[in-house]
Amino acid sequence: MTTGTETAVTTQVYRVYIKATPQAIWDAITQPEWTERYGYGGRVEYDLRPGGAYRAFATDEMKKARAEMGGGPVPDVIVDGEVLESDPPRKLVQTWRMLMDPQSEAEGFTRLTYEISETGPGVSKLTVVHELEGAPRLALFVGGEMESMGAGGGWSEVFSDLKTLLETGHGMRG
Amino acid sequence: MHRRIVPAQDLIWSNLRRPPGRTDLGRPPVSSGLTCDLVVTYLAPVTDDRVFKALADPTRRFLLDRLFERDGRTLSELESELDMTRFGVMKHLRVLEDASLVVTRRSGREKLHFLNPVPIRLIHDRWIDKYRERQVSALADLKTELEEEMA
Numbered sequence: 001m002t003t004g005t006e007t008a009v010t011t012q013v014y015r016v017y018i019k020a021t022p023q024a025i026w027d028a029i030t031q032p033e034w035t036e037r038y039g040y041g042g043r044v045e046y047d048l049r050p051g052g053a054y055r056a057f058a059t060d061e062m063k064k065a066r067a068e069m070g071g072g073p074v075p076d077v078i079v080d081g082e083v084l085e086s087d088p089p090r091k092l093v094q095t096w097r098m099l100m101d102p103q104s105e106a107e108g109f110t111r112l113t114y115e116i117s118e119t120g121p122g123v124s125k126l127t128v129v130h131e132l133e134g135a136p137r138l139a140l141f142v143g144g145e146m147e148s149m150g151a152g153g154g155w156s157e158v159f160s161d162l163k164t165l166l167e168t169g170h171g172m173r174g
Numbered sequence: 175m176h177r178r179i180v181p182a183q184d185l186i187w188s189n190l191r192r193p194p195g196r197t198d199l200g201r202p203p204v205s206s207g208l209t210c211d212l213v214v215t216y217l218a219p220v221t222d223d224r225v226f227k228a229l230a231d232p233t234r235r236f237l238l239d240r241l242f243e244r245d246g247r248t249l250s251e252l253e254s255e256l257d258m259t260r261f262g263v264m265k266h267l268r269v270l271e272d273a274s275l276v277v278t279r280r281s282g283r284e285k286l287h288f289l290n291p292v293p294i295r296l297i298h299d300r301w302i303d304k305y306r307e308r309q310v311s312a313l314a315d316l317k318t319e320l321e322e323e324m325a
Binding site for chain 2: 153
């Protein structure tokens with residue numbers, strides 16, 4: 001088996017068509033007032049230039065839920081990374097590391113690519129490629145494999161919710 | 175990669191997901207009048223119809239299961255698991271791609287096929303949630319239990 005294929009096995013690809021402009025999708029991914037309205041609801045901070053910092057913050061609900069079940073404290077910053085390429089509103093490449101627990105943190109940085117293109121009048125295609133080599137635990141989490149444990153549905157839930165929010169004005173839970 | 179193996183210590187993740195009932199402020203809901211729905215029907219390249227049609231065939235469900243087990247496969251790999259011509263497998267993959275259930279990416283000279291779970295998630299949210307997921311899963315549990323007793 002070639003190295004390329006081995007890498008592919010640990011890569012996850014998501015695609016969703018959304019009745020929205022590429023700019024609206026770009027904003028929904030990169031601006032905190034949007035990111036708190038879908039998916040896990042955490043606010044993000046992006047410095048959108050190569051080498052710029054990326055951080056996603058825990059919500060109060062996450063902290064409360066963890067405290068209620070007697071787990072360790074949730075860190076303020078739950079995901080960090082670095083912007084590698086920013087071509088608004090078409091392409092965003094970044095590194096992505098989960099900081100929710102020591103195991104995920106130890107798996108280190110993964111690579112996340114967002115590609116947005118217009119496929120028709122007012123319809124855009126969002127493709128997300130998450131390269132998860134060396135991060136099996138994170139792969140389970142973002143792949144939605146830990147949903148039955150209350151960890152949420154991972155990227156498919158996030159991008160379904162993003163579509164719902166942009167098309168209807170409301171996320172799935174609000 | 176076997177995606178289904180989940181270690182027990184992962185229970186620490188419990189309740190990470192956002193609870194229901196949080197209110198959304200800001201943008202008002204878009205009208206779901208007739209005109210709006212027509213626009214969606216004509217312009218959205220992937221509709222529920224295509225996903226249901228793609229899922230209605232056992233060979234295509236088999237291909238999705240193979241990709242669920244191990245993602246990023248070539249046509250040759252997928253073909254080797256089916257008693258079918260290369261052209262036949264290509265046709266099935268094409269239907270899956272049209273429904274966006276499979277997304278292809280180039281890696282060097284190879285074309286790799288990836289399972290895209292988002293359309294299934296959307297159908298889940300639209301259809302399964304709507305018809306009371308809990309009752310359905312209770313029935314599914316009962317079925318499993320009864321079948322185990324009989325075995």
